[in-house]
Amino acid sequence: MIGINIAIRLNHDRRKKMSTTSQPVCKIVRQDSTFKGKQALTYVNGITAESVGATGICMHLLTMPPGARANAHLHEAHETAIYVLEGEAGMWYGENLREHLLVKKGEYHNIPPAKPHLPYKASDTPYTHELARTHPNEQESVVPLPELDDLH
Numbered sequence: 158m159i160g161i162n163i164a165i166r167l168n169h170d171r172r173k174k175m176s177t178t179s180q181p182v183c184k185i186v187r188q189d190s191t192f193k194g195k196q197a198l199t200y201v202n203g204i205t206a207e208s209v210g211a212t213g214i215c216m217h218l219l220t221m222p223p224g225a226r227a228n229a230h231l232h233e234a235h236e237t238a239i240y241v242l243e244g245e246a247g248m249w250y251g252e253n254l255r256e257h258l259l260v261k262k263g264e265y266h267n268i269p270p271a272k273p274h275l276p277y278k279a280s281d282t283p284y285t286h287e288l289a290r291t292h293p294n295e296q297e298s299v300v301p302l303p304e305l306d307d308l309h
Contacts, residue, residue, distance in 0.1 A: 184209040188218065195299045196227040198276075206293035215293050220285040221246060221278035229254065229275040229305035235292035237268040244284030249309050250274035260286075273302055275309060 186209060190202045201218040204211050229249075245261040250268070254275055260266045268274055278284050292298055 181210060195296055195301055196230050198225065198227050211293040213293060214289055214291060216287065216289045218285065218287055220283065221276070222283075223278060223281040226277040227275055229273060229302040229308070231271050231273045231300050231302060232268065232290065232292070233298035233300050234270060235290045235298055236270055237288055237290045238265065239267070239286050239288045240265050242285045242287060244278075244282050245280060246276060246278045246284045246286075248274055248276040254305055254308050273305060275305065277309075 186203055188201050188203075191199050192202060193199050198219060198221065201220075202208060203215065203217040205215040205217075206212065239260070241260050241262050241264050243262055245259060247257065247259050248266075250256050250258070250272055252273070254273060258266065
């Protein structure tokens, strides 16, 4: 019986060692640092390839102060999903930024890949949203569109 218990324990220890070296691990990311993106907005660091080793998604928190405005840009190879936690903001988008939307607390909106857009915060109320993108490197496929910056 002792031999069987030792064999079971050795097998369990071997599987445990294999699983900890070959499996991704769960991680917590604290909201203690920010970065300024190519879009000219300041993001709270979240889930990325750099922070947790993500391979297919990134997720950040963005608060836009009154009067904030991004640079016109597109995300060449990934989609963006946004959920508004607080406030209201606008976004010009599409060819020559001809289309417009307003998004407010409790609403979701998406930005398809390669869709030019320019988000802004016109009112004096706080605005915060959580965003997720289908690329783990947040800034990897951001393409600035300076030729569109002065259209609005």
